[in-house]
Amino acid sequence: MSRETSIQLGHGITLDTNEFEWRFVRASGPGGQNVNKLATAAELRWDVHGSACLPYAVRLRLEALAGSRLTADGVLIIQAQRHRTQERNRSDALERLVELVKQAAIPPTPRKKTKPTRASKRRRLDGKRRDSRKKNLRRNLDD
Numbered sequence: 430m431s432r433e434t435s436i437q438l439g440h441g442i443t444l445d446t447n448e449f450e451w452r453f454v455r456a457s458g459p460g461g462q463n464v465n466k467l468a469t470a471a472e473l474r475w476d477v478h479g480s481a482c483l484p485y486a487v488r489l490r491l492e493a494l495a496g497s498r499l500t501a502d503g504v505l506i507i508q509a510q511r512h513r514t515q516e517r518n519r520s521d522a523l524e525r526l527v528e529l530v531k532q533a534a535i536p537p538t539p540r541k542k543t544k545p546t547r548a549s550k551r552r553r554l555d556g557k558r559r560d561s562r563k564k565n566l567r568r569n570l571d572d
Contacts, residue, residue, distance in 0.1 A: 436527060442534055444482050444527075450474040451519065456510035470510035471518035473526060478503030483530075491533035
């Protein structure tokens with residue numbers, strides 16, 4: 430069975446699958462008799478810091494999105510154990526990694542500065558005047 434050596438994501442990003450490290454462990458949860466015998470859970474490890482695939486800005490966004498899945502050394506760990514077969518868990522982990530990188534590849538939209546409208550300024554000042562009058566009426570007349 431031949432494996433792809435790269436994954437095209439668009440945005441000028443191509444992931445090199447040779448940088449991925451796979452581990453297979455026993456999955457928890459349901460699985461019948463095989464759950465204690467077969468290592469079907471897939472763990473994908475990818476050194477994000479050492480990867481030449483990602484532009485700097487995308488790498489920073491990916492690190493922020495990854496959260497606790499990123500180790501202190503900059504290794505992204507994705508665990509997949511939803512399915513009962515090793516191959517389906519492997520493809521599930523790859524799909525989740527691709528989705529995460531695609532999400533990180535989208536740059537945030539810059540904030541557009543806006544000014545309050547003349548009407549909203551007027552409403553704010555009218556409200557302040559109303560509150561001021563109300564508080565003046567509460568004052569003691571002995572002052």
